[in-house]
Amino acid sequence: MILLLIEKIKESRNQSFIPYLELWKEIEYKKMRKEINNAITVLKQNQPADRQAEQGRQAEQDRQAEQGRQAEQGRQAEQGRQAEQDRQAEQERKKQIEKAMEGNEPHDFYLKCWICGERFLFTVGEQQFYKQKGFSLPKKCEDCRYSYREWPFTGEN
Ligand SMILES: [Zn+2]
Numbered sequence: 001m002i003l004l005l006i007e008k009i010k011e012s013r014n015q016s017f018i019p020y021l022e023l024w025k026e027i028e029y030k031k032m033r034k035e036i037n038n039a040i041t042v043l044k045q046n047q048p049a050d051r052q053a054e055q056g057r058q059a060e061q062d063r064q065a066e067q068g069r070q071a072e073q074g075r076q077a078e079q080g081r082q083a084e085q086d087r088q089a090e091q092e093r094k095k096q097i098e099k100a101m102e103g104n105e106p107h108d109f110y111l112k113c114w115i116c117g118e119r120f121l122f123t124v125g126e127q128q129f130y131k132q133k134g135f136s137l138p139k140k141c142e143d144c145r146y147s148y149r150e151w152p153f154t155g156e157n
Contacts, residue, residue: 006035010042018043090139097137113141 009017018040025036100109106127110119120141130137138145 002032003035006039010039013043015043090136094137111137111139113144114139115144115147116141118143 009021021036021040021043025033025040028036097109097111106124108121108123111122112119118141122138126138129135
């Protein structure tokens with residue numbers, strides 16, 4: 001009868017029986033202890049399916065979080081590189097423009113828009129204004145300057 005009960009408990013695969021089995025084991029005689037121990041072992045091995053699923057979910061979440069972290073790090077590194085390239089390009093551009101202006105009478109000249117790539121006129125008047133205000137050379141053409149669209153274009157704007 002007791003053996004049958006232990007068998008039923010084993011078949012239940014219900015791990016919540018384990019603490020009761022542990023207590024039961026303490027008060028049983030030797031032969032029964034072996035059976036109870038056996039039942040405990042079986043229950044511990046037969047984890048409920050949903051617990052395994054839970055572990056799987058957790059592992060998957062960890063993996064995704066790790067991927068997210070790595071992607072974020074990559075993105076930041078890429079942004080840093082991009083910013084550095086932009087800085088260098090801007091300095092290079094400034095040098096070229098200063099060189100072109102050297103020894104010349106003030107004159108209108110074209111700048112290339114960093115956004116749309118179109119050339120736009122930077123007039124003497126504007127140059128003087130920018131110089132007075134201490135502004136750096138404009139990067140954007142008039143269209144892009146007054147556009148609220150952000151660069152880089154995603155096609156969604
Ligand atoms: Zn433009």
